[in-house]
Structures are given as C-alpha cells and as structure tokens.
Amino acid sequence: MALLEFEKGIDQLSRKIEDLKSFSMEQDVDLSQEITKMEAKLEKLKVEIYTNLTPWDKISIARLLIRPTSLDYIKNVFEDFIEFHGDRCFGDDASIVGGIARLNDLPVTVIGIQKGKSTKENIERNFGQPNPEGYRKALRLMKQAEKFKRPVICFIDTPGAFCGQEAEERGIGEAIATNLMAMSTLKTPIISIFIGEGGSGGALALAVADQVWMLEHSVYSILSPEGFASILWKDATRAKEAAEVMKITSADLKGFGIIDKILEEPLGGAHKNPELMIKTVKDALVENIYSLLNYRIEDLLNNRYKKFRQMGEFIE
C-alpha cells in the first residue's frame, strides 16, 4: 500500500497496535483494554488527518497509481460496457476510452481519460495525456450520443493534454477548442466527473457539462502546480506553495461556483475503499440523470450556457 507523507503518523500508530496484538498473543497477556484505547485513538487520528488535507496532500492522493481509474468506474458503475475505438480520421488514442453502456436500464455514452496502473500500462496510455485524436474520438462519441439521444458521462483524470511535437502537428489546440464549442451546444445531457487530476485545457475539453462534479480529493487546475511555479516564479520546486495559492481543491472550486457537486470519498481516499466510491458515484448519477433528461433540450442548453457564462470576476 502506498504510504503518503501525511500518513506516517497513522502508519506508526497502526504498527504499534499490531505489535501489541502480536505481543499479547505470543505472551498470552491480556492487553485488550490498551489495544481498544489505541484503536480508538487511531480512528480519531485518521479522521483528524484525512479531513485536514492540504492541497498538496490531495494532489498526492489524486496522483496515486492505485487510485481507481476511469475504466474502474466505467466497468463497475455501468453494465454491458462496449468500448468503441478511433476518431475515424487518424487513429485510436488509448489515453481516452469510450463507448456505450447501461446505467441501470438507461443507455448512456461513457467517455474517460485513462491513466495506467503500472509503468507499462502508463506508457500505453501515455500517462493519461491525450493526443488530438483522443479528443476527436470523444467528440465523435458525443455526437453519436446526441443522435441517439443518450446522455453523456465523462470521467476526467489527466495531468493535461499531451505536450508533444505530433500533438501540435495534428492540432491539439484545435481539437480542444472544437470540443469546448461542440459540448456547449450538444443536444443531450452531459455530466463530467473529475476522479483524479484535472489538468488545464486537456481536462476542460471533456468538462463543458450540465453538471460538473469532483471526487472530494481530486484536483482541477489551470496547470500543474509544478508548471505554475516554473512559469510564474521560474522555480518548479515551489510546487507545494503553488498548490496553495492556485485554489484547485473541490471545496475551493465549489465555493467559486466552477463545479456543481463534491462526491465524498471514503476516509483516506477512493483507493481505500473503491467499492464504496463506485457506489457513491453510481448513486449520484442515478439521482441526477433523470432530472436532466426531463428538461426540454432548449432549457438544458440555456442553463448550460448561463452556467459557464457567469464564470469570472471583474470590475466595471
């Protein structure tokens, strides 16, 4: 199990408890009172630590290799997922997956930015950094959803769109821009859920939605804190400090009105109890999707427009 910096205290205490337990077993001494006391202390410590995470702690959780990925949600929240490939233009980008599935009985289109669970898979998935063809595949599937009147559900988990020569040659800027415009007028409900990292335009390209949700410890930022620190302060090592000033946590963004809902994570993060997290996601989707489907398309689109229209802080 990956151990994060802020979890060291928890780890130490739980080791102590383990030691006591084995000691009492081996020596046949009754330490149950002590152990119960310490276990209560441990639970209290966990709550204390996990409910006071700094933005940087949250980034560490959001980037964990063992954190559930888009495919974990797609395969477990929905039934009968069929994956569809390719942008019908250039190729198939493995860093974005998509297809059709059922949410209970409702046919839906699902799309997700996919990170790998190992280095090998991450190389295949390009570390969840989509190329233009990935965004174009996503758009193709969204247009398909519009035609067949299926809602679209997007899972977002990316450090950002790929920063490579070929991505530029094939028009990464154009691909993102086209998605932003097309999603703003797509005639079917869209729900986008940030499940890990939400980096910059590459994340926004799947997040112009009627409902934008974030898992509690996921982050959504204009740029990685490392990039931010390097641009503004010419010092990438000040990433922690950047994470503080950038306001990238779910609570900050809910406060700004940039996202609509926070989905609570199991104590310590989604990876501590993936089943519970999947249930939370599914329940929230089921609870909200039918009301979105009840809107007249015109009203749905007006609301979507207004939602993004009011974002910004300025003086006149």
Place this chain on the structure above:
Amino acid sequence: MLNGLFKKTKYITVAPNKINTEEIEVQKPNIPNGMWVKCHSCGQILYWKDLEENHLTCQYCKVHFRVNSRDRIASIVDEDSFIELDEKLSSKNPLAFPGYDEKVKGLQEETGLIEAVVCGIAKIDDIDIVIAVMDSRFIMASMGSAVGEKITRAVEMATEKRVPIIIFTASSGARMQEGMYSLMQMAKTSAALGRHNQEGLLYIAVLTDPTTGGVTASFAMLGDIILAEPGTLIGFAGKRVIEQTIKQKLPDGFQRAEFLLKHGFIDAIIERKDLKATLGEILKLHRGVN
C-alpha cells in the same frame, strides 16, 4: 604578429529590438523611440519611418513586428467607424495573488490600456462588424476573467446584431494569476461563439504573433475562416515544454504560421499590407448571408 590583423573594427552597434516569443514575461511596447531600429529577425538596420510605412514589417526579410491594438484597429477598420465597447472592464484579483494588482495597475499606466483586449463595433468597407483585438503589451495578452468577459460580450453583441465578428488574437494563453477563473474563460468564449455559429454568422479569426496556450485551444481555432500573419507563432504547448517532454530539438519553423498552414490548421497566410483588403473581400462575399 598576425593577431588582430584581420579583425573587423567595430563602428556602431545598434541594440536589437528584442522580441522574445518564448517568454511569458511582460514586454515593453515594441515601438522603438529612436530613428533606427534593428530587425530582430534578419538583423538589418531599418529606418523607423520606412518601417512605419511598411506596416511594421521589415522591408528585407518581411518579418512582421508586433502591432498594438490601437494601431491595429486604425489600420483595419474604416476611418472614424470604431466605437469601443466595455472600455472600463478590468481584472479583479480573485485568488488574492501576491503582486497581481500592482502588476495590472502598472501596466495600465504604462500602456494606457485597461485590459489585454480592445473590443468595439466598426465597419470594414462599409460593412458592419464587431471587432476584438488583443494587445500583447498587457501581460502578454493572457486571458483572465476580464479578457474572457470582453470577448464573450463582443461575440454576443455580434450575435444580437447579426453581424460578423473578427478577432485578432495574440496571447500567451490563460492568465495564471487568476487560476481556474482563467481556464473557464476558454469555455465561456467558445460557448458564445457556438451560439454565434448556430445563427449562421461569420467569425474570422486573425492570428497574430504570438497566439498560444488557452487562446489557441479556444476561440483562435474556432474561426469559420482562420487567417494568420506570416511568421506568427501559433501553438498550444510552449516550445520549451515540448522539448523537455520529448527530449528532442524541435524542427525549424515549428509552430509558425507556415507550419500550421502546411498541416491544415489555418486557411491562409496574409501579409499585413493586404489584411484590410482581404478582410473586406471576405466580408463582401458573405454579405447577405448574415
């Protein structure tokens, strides 16, 4: 003994009018004060008056110097037709970012601009349009809430009046100091253009040096017709970031207008001296459509 025999004697050195396209740093207005200016591209010494007459393009290598928003508007729209919109709209500091207020205030005083884009209604060849021109002197024309709001309002005005919108882009991308508020301007401006588009109205994007980051990944790339000035830097990720990612040198001319034309992402490269006439022609060909 032969040391220094063939050495050239230095007579005059003229400081180059440095235009660094890679940096996001604030740049001074690139209008030189002196009579002479050295071309940042070919190194030729140019007489300022000639440069002005040539629409700020080098008479030798044709490189296009950056133009500020006021001069741009004057060179493109019909005389006395421009009426500015939202001229007082300016940035807040929503993240309470240290030093941001001072930076904005300093630039306002220095440039006379309130923000990094100037918008208005105007005419080109007597055809009504809405125009927005970004100005790289102002925090590299990065897009924060104020820029996003002004562009959105300009597009909405064009939709309401059922006229074409022309946007001259120039930007380093999203404005870091406003964090996620800046990112959301990409969605906001694109959504406004989506509505303009659905009404069957014309949007011409004119990309000028440099057009990068979040502006490329939003309204710059959404034109029905996308024009660019020669040599314009156009891209999403910065060249340095890409080189660090792929650990390779990028080819010459990477992310320049000519490169994008070759890869199919812009409609045409138009020299500055021909821009007004070209825009006029395109508008005339769309007359009656709007």
